[in-house]
Amino acid sequence: MLEWLFNILAYLGLYYKNAKILFLGLDNAGKTTLMHVLRDDKVAQHIPTQQPTAEEVVIGNIKFRAFDLGGHAAARQIWRNYYTKVDAIVYMVDAADRDRFNEAKKELDALLADEQLTDVPFLILGNKIDVPQAASEEELRTALGVHHLTTGKGTNPVKDVRPIEVFMCSVVRKMGYGEGFRWLSQYL
Numbered sequence: 001m002l003e004w005l006f007n008i009l010a011y012l013g014l015y016y017k018n019a020k021i022l023f024l025g026l027d028n029a030g031k032t033t034l035m036h037v038l039r040d041d042k043v044a045q046h047i048p049t050q051q052p053t054a055e056e057v058v059i060g061n062i063k064f065r066a067f068d069l070g071g072h073a074a075a076r077q078i079w080r081n082y083y084t085k086v087d088a089i090v091y092m093v094d095a096a097d098r099d100r101f102n103e104a105k106k107e108l109d110a111l112l113a114d115e116q117l118t119d120v121p122f123l124i125l126g127n128k129i130d131v132p133q134a135a136s137e138e139e140l141r142t143a144l145g146v147h148h149l150t151t152g153k154g155t156n157p158v159k160d161v162r163p164i165e166v167f168m169c170s171v172v173r174k175m176g177y178g179e180g181f182r183w184l185s186q187y188l
Contacts, residue, residue, distance in 0.1 A: 019064040019188045022082055024111065025092035026104050027071035030127040030171045034092065035068050037171055062185050066090075076107060083116040087188050090180075091124045093140065095168065096131035101143040108144055112164075121163035121187040123180045130170040137168045153179075157186045 023031040036042060038057045053068050064087070069079055089111065093104045108124070111117060126140040141147050150165050151158045165183055169176025 017062050017185075017188055019062055019087040020085055021064045021066050021088045021090055022079070022086055023066055023068045023090045023092065024079060024107075025071050026094070026100055026107065027075075028097070029071060029092035029094045029104075030125075031068050031071065031090075031092050034090075034125075034127075034171045034177060035066055037174060038066070041174075059181050060185060062181075062188055064188075079111075080114070080116070083114070086117070086120055088184055089117065089120055089122045090184075091122055093124065093126050093144070094128050095126035095140055096128045096134040098133075098135060098143070101135075101140075105144050108146075112149070119162060121184060122165075123184045124164065124166045125177055125180055126166060126168040127171055129168045129176065130173045137166060140168070141166055153183055155183075155186060163187050 023035060025031055032053075035053075035055050035057070038059065039055050055066050055068075057064055057066050067082055069075055069082060091108055091111065094100065112122070124144065124146065126135065126137060128134050135143065141150070144166075146164060146166060151161060151163050153165055153167070157163070163184075165180070167176055167180035167183070169180065171177065
């Protein structure tokens with residue numbers, strides 16, 4: 001009976017799950033652009049994030065507080081300060097910047113190894129697939145070393161394992177990240 005009520009309320013837009021999501025990744029990966037596209041459906045060029053920002057965003061029946069913490073080296077030092085009560089991590093990688101794949105892998109490895117994030121689902125977005133030299137999904141999975149960690153893109157939630165999956169996207173073309181967020185929503 002209660003599930004029926006929640007479904008009706010969600011359909012009417014009156015019920016939302018609440019979540020805290022961190023947008024992490026190296027600088028210039030597209031985190032800020034994605035937050036603005038999700039918030040007001042507009043693509044614009046942004047200056048590099050100098051200090052943490054937060055936005056409230058609604059996708060489907062998920063209302064979440066998204067934190068863009070910046071990706072430059074100094075900003076990465078404060079990421080840990082935001083891990084408390086986080087429901088998910090969106091880790092963005094510039095799929096066209098192969099020169100930084102090792103650096104992106106190092107930061108992702110550190111996040112995945114952090115005890116505070118042991119049970120937190122990770123949505124890895126390979127952004128900028130609209131750029132001709134962008135890596136394929138397979139190449140990005142290999143570069144990040146996540147082949148053995150990903151849990152599948154299915155709609156049946158996995159149990160007893162941290163959900164991790166890679167989705168390729170183009171924020172400026174508004175494609176690919178929607179599938180990633182639909183996948184992530186089943187774990188929130």
